[in-house]
Amino acid sequence: MSIDLEHVKQVMAEADCLFSQEQVEAAMASMATEINQALGDSNPIVYSVMNGGLIIAGQLLTRLDFPMEVGYLHATRYRNKLSGGELFWKAKAEHSLVGRTVLIIDDILDEGHTLAAIVEYCKDAGAEQVLTAVLLDKKHDRKAYPGMRADFTGLEVEDRYIFGFGLDYKGYWRNAAGIFALKGH
Ligand SMILES: O=P(O)(O)OC[C@H]1O[C@H](OP(=O)(O)OP(=O)(O)O)[C@H](O)[C@@H]1O
């Protein structure tokens, strides 16, 4: 189904900017410092979770200063909708994960079902250690398990529908250079 581009532009015009590009970049710099300290000698495989992880992974990776292999996983459970459903795998790992340290990078930990399933998948595939990094952690009490957190988190975000910096509104605005919340959600 095609989408009305005027509506897409209106959504941005009415959105609330929660974090500017500068604030996101400062958060990424802090995450990079922590990750450089934690993983510098671990020869990790670093996976971006498509599609949302594309922007944060691209911008975080150039701030990491140690050798690593890089790839992507593609799992989705929102599929251009505003609420999540069953996780659908589109691409799994090309590398052998046996005995490896794996770092998963995604844009947001919302309810956490996506990240929990990806961590379980990597462990089942033989990874020795699986760490997670997310730009945003949404504040609410609906996590996949109580107290669920990523190992590295950039910013906490309020319980609204978010877009920008990799997160979409109906497939659009992943390119928005800031973190925005949809009016009324
Ligand atoms: O913590 P959860 O509630 O599981 O939600 C988080 C996931 O939702 C989004 O992906 P989505 O399924 O929208 O696919 P996309 O990355 O292609 O937009 C986001 O990129 C995370 O991967």
Ligand SMILES: Nc1nc2[nH]cnc2c(=O)[nH]1
């Ligand atoms: N675009 C977008 N995708 C999500 N996936 C899980 N939570 C969100 C959200 O707030 N916005």
